[in-house]
Amino acid sequence: MSEKRCIGCGALLQDKDPEAVGYAVSLEMDYCQRCFRMIHYDKHVSAGVVPLNDLEHLKGTKGTYVWIMDVMDIETSLDSAFVDFFRDHYCFIVVNKCDLLPETVGESKIRNFVLDRLKKCRTRVIDIILRGMGSDFRSEFRKKISDRVSDDLVMVGVANVGKSTVINDLLGKEVLTVNRHPSTTLQFNYINSDYGRIVDSVGLVDGNSVQAYLHDSDLKKIVPNRRIRPTIYQLKDDQTISIGGFARIDLFDCRNVTVVCYVSNLCTVQRNAQKNADRLWNEHMGRELRPVLKNGGSFDEFKKTDFPQYATKRDICIEGAGWLCISGSYSHLEVYSDKRIKIRNRKAMI
Numbered sequence: 001m002s003e004k005r006c007i008g009c010g011a012l013l014q015d016k017d018p019e020a021v022g023y024a025v026s027l028e029m030d031y032c033q034r035c036f037r038m039i040h041y042d043k044h045v046s047a048g049v050v051p052l053n054d055l056e057h058l059k060g061t062k063g064t065y066v067w068i069m070d071v072m073d074i075e076t077s078l079d080s081a082f083v084d085f086f087r088d089h090y091c092f093i094v095v096n097k098c099d100l101l102p103e104t105v106g107e108s109k110i111r112n113f114v115l116d117r118l119k120k121c122r123t124r125v126i127d128i129i130l131r132g133m134g135s136d137f138r139s140e141f142r143k144k145i146s147d148r149v150s151d152d153l154v155m156v157g158v159a160n161v162g163k164s165t166v167i168n169d170l171l172g173k174e175v176l177t178v179n180r181h182p183s184t185t186l187q188f189n190y191i192n193s194d195y196g197r198i199v200d201s202v203g204l205v206d207g208n209s210v211q212a213y214l215h216d217s218d219l220k221k222i223v224p225n226r227r228i229r230p231t232i233y234q235l236k237d238d239q240t241i242s243i244g245g246f247a248r249i250d251l252f253d254c255r256n257v258t259v260v261c262y263v264s265n266l267c268t269v270q271r272n273a274q275k276n277a278d279r280l281w282n283e284h285m286g287r288e289l290r291p292v293l294k295n296g297g298s299f300d301e302f303k304k305t306d307f308p309q310y311a312t313k314r315d316i317c318i319e320g321a322g323w324l325c326i327s328g329s330y331s332h333l334e335v336y337s338d339k340r341i342k343i344r345n346r347k348a349m350i
Ligand SMILES: Nc1nc2c(ncn2[C@@H]2O[C@H](COP(=O)(O)OP(=O)(O)OP(=O)(O)O)[C@@H](O)[C@H]2O)c(=O)[nH]1
Pocket: 096, 097, 098, 099, 100, 131, 132, 157, 158, 159, 160, 161, 162, 163, 164, 165, 166, 177, 178, 179, 180, 181, 182, 183, 184, 185, 186, 201, 202, 203, 204, 223, 224, 225, 226
């Protein structure tokens, strides 16, 4: 086998087996066929590799770590094996995809929220940079990170947070393969740059994200590629909010409740009176209520998660799909979703 690696995903190139990872028609190529198709035809091809779910591979990697998080899904990063890892290792943080947040959201709000959460996790964070908001990312990155290190910059994080995108941005050109499907990068990928050597890495997959269970066309509706316009509902009495055909939030005894939905605008969000919710869900699921999960069961098979009322504003986070910010007075709320999808509840971010 050659020692040459695909520039896009880091896989060792081979010209023997078209079905195996790293296949290229000729070893003269810089990209494997899978990357070529993703880059030029936006056609996702599963690599058929087992998703990475631990950090064994990082143990032998030396360098300065940059832990990249998706602002739309901070909770997944903060609930991952990286938290333990970064209790023992120093890191910089890049909070990515901030361009998706409404323009009215201030930089300091997001920064303080993430810093507060990281402090509670007792991780060793040197500094934090927001990407896609206000300040110029490249110059801030250079000022804060690259001038302070002399070794490799190792970019790590959960799958799909935008590690390869961030590196392309630093390089000023599209070198690495980027795709809305998780697990695009397959191996450590070493790139020489003005910042020194940058290492792209394989994303960690936890299997609890909506994104892992959608058809390709539906993934486009859930992974937002433009700024989110939050939808806002004022609720009275017993009400239901449906998120696509994969999650439903029932709120009881609402008095002046406001729900702000931070989910992709291509995903349907519907509000109904609670008494009609079951009937409407069954009638609308997969039609008005879209997208639905691949192999997703019926509503009766959904798992229920109960939350009590909180005195302060709370976010209900649906892994891989965003969150709903809830304020006002209600007696309790119930969230229904497929048992594979993780539902979390946190102090409001915005
Ligand atoms: N709006 C927005 N989308 C982004 C940003 N960064 C990445 N994306 C999108 O997020 C998806 C994943 O990006 P990648 O760069 O492939 O993510 P990754 O972390 O390298 O993913 P893996 O290699 O699968 O672990 C793609 O659809 C990107 O276009 C960003 O800053 N803003």
